[in-house]
Amino acid sequence: MTSAGVSVPGRARPLDHRQESTNLADILERVLDKGIVIAGDIRVNLLDIELLTIKIRLLVASVDKAREMGIDWWEHDPTLSSGQRDIAAENRRLRERIGALEAAQSSPPDGKRPARKRDTEDVQRG
């Protein structure tokens, strides 16, 4: 592999060309996820390895991406829980919002609540 420092006149951001310091994430995303997949005699499905899968996804995928994939247990892992406070705050905000919405819903005096009506229609259609 080559290494080349590239200077770019007149541009605000020079192009980085790093190779010698090939980072672990770059290697892992290739050796674990790419290349020819052949069943060897020793069968270890990399995707079956819970911690491996999750840690690699956590590390290699962005955290948001991992959450989209439904992988979120590190939120409960004290060593990885930097995001936990965010989630707790988000939960609190959502609870407050639900409370406010419920309060708003129960306020019409005639009891004919639009949301309840829609629910009923949904059930009948289903």
Place this chain on the structure above:
Amino acid sequence: MADAVIYLSAVADSDLTDAELSDLHAVDDASVHVVTEAPLAAVVSSVDAERFSAPALRRNLEDLGWLETIARAHDSVVSGLANQRPLAPVRLATVFMDEDNVRALLRSRSDELVRTLDRIRGRVEWAVKAFSVAPDREQPIPGSSQAASPGRAYLERRRGERDSAARHRQHALDEAEAVHARLTELAIASRRYPPQDRRLTGFQDEMVLNAAYLLPEGGDAELRRLTEESGSPRLRLELTGPWAPYSFATLESQ
């Protein structure tokens, strides 16, 4: 060796000889050798049967330190040889009981493996990452109200900062998509990876593009030019390569 099993790193054409592998060090610092079954050759090394048994592998792969060692060794063999000849890397931790089983594999999957090698023959992989560069925080946010109360001014300023950061990020994302479109047009094939987490890249800036491009060997001048020209105050680009064609040496059945 009774207590050894065979670790398969890559597949090449059958003109590969042991002499070409003499400088390479595989997993566990073992020497690398060839198992030939024309028209293919397997790049293999011996590993400890105990530590590469299925239960041990499952356990060991959970250990990021061990995983890093194995991954780097695997990559050093693959990269060392991909410089020299067409090479299809095999996924990490592909282990066989003995060389006969490797030969059997080369026989039974011959057509597919040859086609895989043909796809990457004379081609190399380059990788481009793009980072959204955080805006200069010293910059005043235009439109801040000066007449408002301190509380309102603070809230307005906060909102202005948030909106401006969101716009800035969106611009960077758009620019990255445009870069990817241009590079994809240039390349024989392209693959995108999920952006890497900040904790792994070690950069404050958010990664907004993580992609690999397959190019003809020596045909990277245009890629370099395009990548150099496409950086902006918002977008920092990083080019790495040439890589072994990991992202493109896949079987059709995969």
